[in-house]
Amino acid sequence: xxxxxxxxxxxxxxxxxVQWTLTDNTDSTSLTEDLYNNIGWxxxxxxxxxxxxxxxxxxxxxxxxxxxxxYDKL
Amino acid sequence: MALTTVKTSALSGNINLTSQVTGALPTANGGTGATSFxxxxxxxxxxxxxxxxxxxxxxxxxxxxxxxQITPSATNxxxxxxFNLRSHIYQASGSEVRSQLAIYRQINGGGFxxxxxxxxxISWGVGVSSGERTMYYTPQxxxxxxxxxxxxxxxxxxxxxxxxxxxxxxxxxxxxxxxQVILMEISA
Numbered sequence: 001x002x003x004x005x006x007x008x009x010x011x012x013x014x015x016x017x018v019q020w021t022l023t024d025n026t027d028s029t030s031l032t033e034d035l036y037n038n039i040g041w042x043x044x045x046x047x048x049x050x051x052x053x054x055x056x057x058x059x060x061x062x063x064x065x066x067x068x069x070x071y072d073k074l
Numbered sequence: 075m076a077l078t079t080v081k082t083s084a085l086s087g088n089i090n091l092t093s094q095v096t097g098a099l100p101t102a103n104g105g106t107g108a109t110s111f112x113x114x115x116x117x118x119x120x121x122x123x124x125x126x127x128x129x130x131x132x133x134x135x136x137x138x139x140x141x142x143q144i145t146p147s148a149t150n151x152x153x154x155x156x157f158n159l160r161s162h163i164y165q166a167s168g169s170e171v172r173s174q175l176a177i178y179r180q181i182n183g184g185g186f187x188x189x190x191x192x193x194x195x196i197s198w199g200v201g202v203s204s205g206e207r208t209m210y211y212t213p214q215x216x217x218x219x220x221x222x223x224x225x226x227x228x229x230x231x232x233x234x235x236x237x238x239x240x241x242x243x244x245x246x247x248x249x250x251x252x253x254q255v256i257l258m259e260i261s262a
Contacts, residue, residue, distance in 0.1 A: 001249045004129045005164040005208060008243035011131075012166075017241065021136035023128040042132045048187045050178075050233070051134040 002031050010070035015061040021053060031071045036064050117151060117259040120144045124254070127247035130234035135176065135188070135195075138246050141231040142255040146222060150262040153219040155190070155230050159253040162210045163199060164243035170201025171242025177215060178233050182226035188233070190217045199240065230257065 001024050011018050019042035026035060040053030057063070079096045089095060099105025122142040130136050144153060157177065165171040174195025178186040200209050215232075222228055232255075236244045247253055 001127055004127060004245045004248075005243050008129065008131055008164060019132040019134075021128065021130055021132055023126055023139050025126045025139070040136065042134065042136070045134040048178075048185065049135055050186065051132045051136045051235075053136065 001026060002029060002035065006071055006074045007031065007067075009074055010067055011062065013070050014066055015059050018059060018062065019051070021051065031068055033064050033068075036067060113261075115261045117147055117261055118144070119259075120257040122255045123252060124247065125250075125252055127245060127249070127251070128234075130173075130236065130244045130246070132235055133238050135174075135178070135233040135235045137178070137186070138232045138234060140246070140253050140255055141229060142257050143227050143229045144257040144259060145227045146225055146259050148262065149223050149225055152260045152262065153222060153228065154256075154258040154260055155215075155217055155219055156256040157215040157230075157232055157253070158212075158256075159215075159232065159246055160210060160212045160248060160251045161198075161234070161244070161246045162208060162248060163245070165200050165207045165209075166242055167204055167206050169241045170199065171244065172197055172199030172201075172237035172240045173211075173244040174235050174237055175213065175215065175246075176233050177217070178231050179219070179222075180229040180231070181222060181224050183229075186229070186231060186233075189219070189230075190215070195235070197237065199237065201240075230255065 021040040041057050042051045042053055044052040098107055098109045101107045120142055124140050128138045163171050163173050174197050176188050176195045177190045179189035180186045198211050200207050
């Protein structure tokens with residue numbers, strides 16, 4: 001499993017206060033592009049107070065390459 | 075209380091319990107003291123074990139994959155729900171982070187809504203003026219569902235979020251950490 005706090009720090013560097021969710025079932029301790037593509041980026045809220053998410057990152061400041069680079073630096 | 079009677083015809087050979095014994099065997103003699111059988115109240119149990127982790131860095135609730143399903147046999151039975159898990163939060167320097175945990179319920183695939191605690195999460199967090207912190211918490215969330223009124227499948231799922239206006243990372247599970255969901259149907 002990856003270090004979720006490290007991923008949080010990496011994404012905060014790229015875009016402070018970005019909201020996201022991720023479930024990690026993997027054995028890998030390094031961040032992979034497959035796992036990155038499973039990040040749910042919060043775009044809104046439904047009537048039950050549940051986040052609406054998309055797996056397509058809507059933030060131009062964040063890409064797989066930039067995220068991986070920041071993650072590996074930490 | 076009626077005493078147990080063993081007919082004299084049973085004193086030789088085998089005792090036929092259906093015809094040669096009447097009354098109640100006292101508890102002091104290994105009996106129940108009852109003259110009739112009262113079946114148990116526990117009708118069924120379900121459980122699921124998890125070793126995954128999830129991040130919930132959102133001010134609105136997002137689902138973990140800690141979930142389990144039970145199909146009650148009666149509309150008026152009670153469902154005992156128990157989630158055992160570990161949560162951890164990371165707080166950046168000079169900030170405060172607060173986590174909210176809640177159990178959402180879905181009946182017959184009709185969509186999840188917040189169920190316990192109603193309209194409020196189980197809140198915990200940390201805030202210090204300097205330095206970063208990671209804190210761990212192992213909540214056991216237990217409650218009784220007495221309002222399902224269905225014999226359709228019921229799903230219970232852990233949701234989590236970061237409290238509004240706090241910053242930091244909210245997570246559940248982790249490497250080498252097990253979580254378990256236990257559901258029990260109890261007769262009314």
